[in-house]
Amino acid sequence: MNLNWMAWTVPTATFFIVIFCLLVAMTVWEIRRPGGAPRVGLLRFETTRGDRLFISLLGSAYIHILWLALFPALSLWWAFAFSFLYALAVFRWV
Known part of the structure; x- marks a missing residue:
C-alpha cells in the first residue's frame, strides 16, 4: 500500500501509535x-x-494547539507535560 501522500513523519506515526496503545490498554483494563x-x-x-x-485526549489537543499559538518558540515537551498532568486530573476528578 502506498501511503506517501500522507507525509508520515516520526512524530505523526508516534502520535497514532500512542493513541492505538492507549486504546489497547483501556481494552485490557x-x-x-x-x-x-x-x-x-x-x-x-x-x-x-x-x-x-x-476528554483527556480532546483537552490535550487543545493544550497543544494553544501552546503552538502562544509559545511557538518553546519546546512542545512542555505542552506534553501539561497535557499529562491534565489527563491525570481528568482521570482523578472528572
Missing part, C-alpha cells in the same frame, strides 16, 4: 477489571473510563 462504573465528578455528569480518556 476493562477485560481485567470489568465494570468501570460511571461516576459523577467535577463536571457533574456521569463519565466512564472511555469518556475520561476521550
Whole structure:
C-alpha cells in the first residue's frame, strides 16, 4: 500500500501509535477489571473510563494547539507535560 501522500513523519506515526496503545490498554483494563462504573465528578455528569480518556485526549489537543499559538518558540515537551498532568486530573476528578 502506498501511503506517501500522507507525509508520515516520526512524530505523526508516534502520535497514532500512542493513541492505538492507549486504546489497547483501556481494552485490557476493562477485560481485567470489568465494570468501570460511571461516576459523577467535577463536571457533574456521569463519565466512564472511555469518556475520561476521550476528554483527556480532546483537552490535550487543545493544550497543544494553544501552546503552538502562544509559545511557538518553546519546546512542545512542555505542552506534553501539561497535557499529562491534565489527563491525570481528568482521570482523578472528572
